[in-house]
Amino acid sequence: MSQENVNRKVDSISIERLGNWIEETGHLATKVGCIDAIEPVLQMLKRLSRDSVSIAVIGSPNSGKSSLINQVLQKKLLPVTVLESNTQFSIESVTDENREGFFIAGDQVRRSLEDLHKKNLDSSSDSKMLDIYIVNQWLTENGFCLIEKPPLDLSEEDEIRDLFQLLLEEADCVMLTIDALMPLKRAELQFLCECSKQSISVVIVVSKVDRLLEEEWADVLAYISKHTEFFSPPLKIIPTSTKIY
Structure with missing residues (x-):
């Protein structure tokens, strides 16, 4: 596997992990009642987790x-x-x-x-x-x-x-x-x-x-x-x- 493909695979895994973390954090924040405070941060992270x-x-x-x-x-x-x-x-x-x-x-x-x-x-x-x-x-x-x-x-x-x-x-x-x-x-x-x-x-x-x-x-x-x-x-x-x- 070329270095380029390795890097692409690593990036894909990192993006997936970030997406999972954002989802879990959003659920937790909603549960404890602080979603309004962290919503802007979560939205920014969602934008960073996309490749387009x-x-x-x-x-x-x-x-x-x-x-x-x-x-x-x-x-x-x-x-x-x-x-x-x-x-x-x-x-x-x-x-x-x-x-x-x-x-x-x-x-x-x-x-x-x-x-x-x-x-x-x-x-x-x-x-x-x-x-x-x-x-x-x-x-x-x-x-x-x-x-x-x-x-x-x-x-x-x-x-x-x-x-x-x-x-x-x-x-x-x-x-x-x-x-x-x-x-x-x-x-x-x-x-x-x-x-x-x-x-x-x-x-x-x-x-x-x-x-x-x-x-x-x-x-x-x-x-x-x-x-x-x-x-x-x-x-x-x-x-x-x-x-x-």
Whole structure:
């Protein structure tokens, strides 16, 4: 066995042991009533125990999450308005033998990517999670997995903790989409505070900037920068247009 294979096997064993320890510690902390105190640490360790990087694309309803993913992948992959807003997408790269790409819903049926844009897709499965597999060099070379999460919507104040836990589950870093016409709503600010608490890296992507005048965008940028000063180092803020790839 080559040294490379030996190292890979050792890394695999170490990751498995770390995963088991995290699970056992979580159960114990829940039992003794201190899970809230150590939850951020456990979440960080979970991220370290994976061998790929999960980028969570998160934002309020109609903030441009699907459009952003289409632009990043340089492919009109995700429908913008067809599917129900609470559908979660997981996008991973596959080998050349699956060049056409496919997706799998809750019924475990493999479907063509063209079916993503069909209006009757939701009736094919009661699942709100879709696993999408495409050939993409950027995803492959960096070991990235893109996850479009359900919308960031705090209509029910008592469900904030559960929503944040759902949105940040398996997230190594976050791309937060913000509508330039309605920048930094209360839900987005609260979510950013939670990311800071859990030491999760965030990039803010501001959509629909092309609908603003130059001086209006300058005001929006200053507003966002001022209200995110608690992040160190300062957050990266990227403007994007309404153009869909």
